[in-house]
Amino acid sequence: MGVSQHDATKLFIQGFMARRIMSDRVARLLYKKCCAAVTACMPGQEPCPWSEERFNQLIEAVSTKLNPLDLQVANTIDDQTGRKMWLILNMKGDELAQLATEYSAAEIAFFKQLIEEIVTAPNESYSISSIHALKQLKFAKVGNKTITRAQGEVLLSSFVANGWLTKSARGRYMLGTRARMELEQYLLNNFEDLSADQECVICTALVFSGVRCTTTACKARLHKHCYENIQRRAETRNGKLDCPSCRSDWTGKTLRKVGEEAAGANDDQLRGRKQQESDEEGSEEERPARIVRKKGNAKGKKKYASYNALRLCSNCNLQGR
Incomplete structure (x- = not known):
């Protein structure tokens, strides 16, 4: 079977699916490389050209192909770097999506606890130190399954690589672009402090930085x-x-x-002491939950898939984005 220009689109989809999230610069570079690879395989035939118009058409074509799979191509601005980002979002957090993950139940519990600590951070800092993040491993026990500190460090790196978390130069963890996009409905439904007041008055997306x-x-x-x-x-x-x-x-x-700049020097130490006091007062099961379920659909907006969306494609590699 011969090579055609349509193969450039197929190559791009494969590369995009492997990454799940990438900057606009990387997306354009990836498509240029796909076009170059296809052209090299078609000697004597019309080359696969690159143009701004073709890139826009490509994004539309990819969206059309992925929609039947309950996947959607979306773009947003990274609130840490200001760069335009492209993402493939899971629109259906069903059992099929849950089976697609390589994260264990204990790892999911750890990530869920990290979300709680980040979202409820004092002074609207929406960030936690690496030390405080690792302390949350004690809440990641599911049955007889636990996560060691060394495994926790690797897992944190995995969350960052897959776009669920971001790690700053100061070593603080924040919600990543992918988490803010895919888990927005989960965040609004489960954390009472997140409401319309936390939305940007310009673009209406939640402000974490x-x-x-x-x-x-x-x-x-x-x-x-x-x-x-x-x-x-x-x-x-x-x-x-x-x-x-x-x-x-x-x-x-x-x-x-x-965001991170609002974090006080002793915020994490104070929270750690409160957690320790809470642990001394009762078991983990007796510890009062800080997550408050809310009813409604956040002003009727169309939102992305819930927390189960994170159970998808855990082995994506974002290096070089």
Whole structure:
């Protein structure tokens, strides 16, 4: 069977499925490499050309092919780097998706505990230290299955590689782009502190890293890249920067931080002591849950698959994205 230009699309899908998440730069580079590989296999035939228009058509074609599998191609902005990211999202958290994972029940329990610690971090820091992350291994016991510290370190690296977590230069763990996209409904349904107040006033996505208004009564929050966009627009007008919500003057002011920069030096130590005190007061089963189930569908928006979505493609490799 001969090679055709359609094979470039097939190669791209295979590469995309293996990664599940990649930057826009890597996605374009991957398609260029696919086109070059197909062209090299078609001597004397019309080459497989690269163009911006063909790349956009490619994304549409990939979406069409994956939709019957309850998978969706989506793009977002990484709120840590500001880079455009492409993802393949699982839209159906059913038993089939759960079987597709290589994470054990204990590993899933560990990740679920990490989510709780990150989302409930004080001062809206939405991050935890590596030491505090490893301390959560004690909650990862399922039956007689436990995870050692060494295994926990490897598992944390796996969560980062697969896009579920992000590790900063300071060594703090935060929700990764994939987790924020695929688990958004799970987060909204299970954590009472996450609500419309935590949504960006510009793009309406949840803000886990960014800035918030200096006015105490104002709930406005913005991602870093959304804030930078309105800054640039203000500079092209009269230079005056106002809060998009309460219209208070932001010109020349340092806004309150959301995310890692809001973390206090002793936050994790204090939380660790509280956990220890809780453990001393009762067993793990008696420990009061901080997750509060909420009813409703978060303002009726269309959301992505729930927590079960993380049980998918655990061996993806994102190095070099």
